[in-house]
Amino acid sequence: AQSVTQLGSHVSVSEGALVLLRCNYSSSVPPYLFWYVQYPNQGLQLLLKYTSAATLVKGINGFEAEFKKSETSFHLTKPSAHMSDAAEYFCAVSERGSSNTGKLIFGQGTTLQVKP
């Protein structure tokens, strides 16, 4: 069964430092891949998605992610953290094909803390 692993439930960085949130998936066929952010008491906001175009995907708020098939990874990065980036981040996959339509499988989430 498809699964998503986010390494590190909590990541702490200083303001202005590099943000790196790790995501690995398990699938023999590259799925669709997504990163979402969730602020307290809110829903999920889509940061970026990979759907088999360019392997380096740019998203909103300065975030980007690189799809690496050989490593089955889709890590999220941002060159310089801002205080407003503090939130919970979720990596998710959706298998290609009609049998899994509408179904996102989420990782357990990573809480990003940004220190001043």
Add this chain to the structure above:
Amino acid sequence: KAGVTQTPRYLIKTRGQQVTLSCSPISGHRSVSWYQQTPGQGLQFLFEYFSETQRNKGNFPGRFSGRQFSNSRSEMNVSTLELGDSALYLCASSKRTGESGYTFGSGTRLTVV
């Protein structure tokens, strides 16, 4: 452009009762999915509807059900509520398939006492 609207935002129910949650997707989006979010289990897929038909279902008991109307609005129902049903229930809409991405609503926070 209006986003995905979920009502109500907060709900408190007693064990054994039933509850209905509502989701209005983005205009033009025909796919609606539902998720349950809890601290212990994280985000789990409940079911997905497209053009009033359930196309996919997660591993939840039959107490959890849903439907979609001709205007793409969707409702989910939970009968015989249990304490463990306390969660944030999120709805997401999409144009057609997963490739186009999913837009989430702000959720309904259900507390069962």
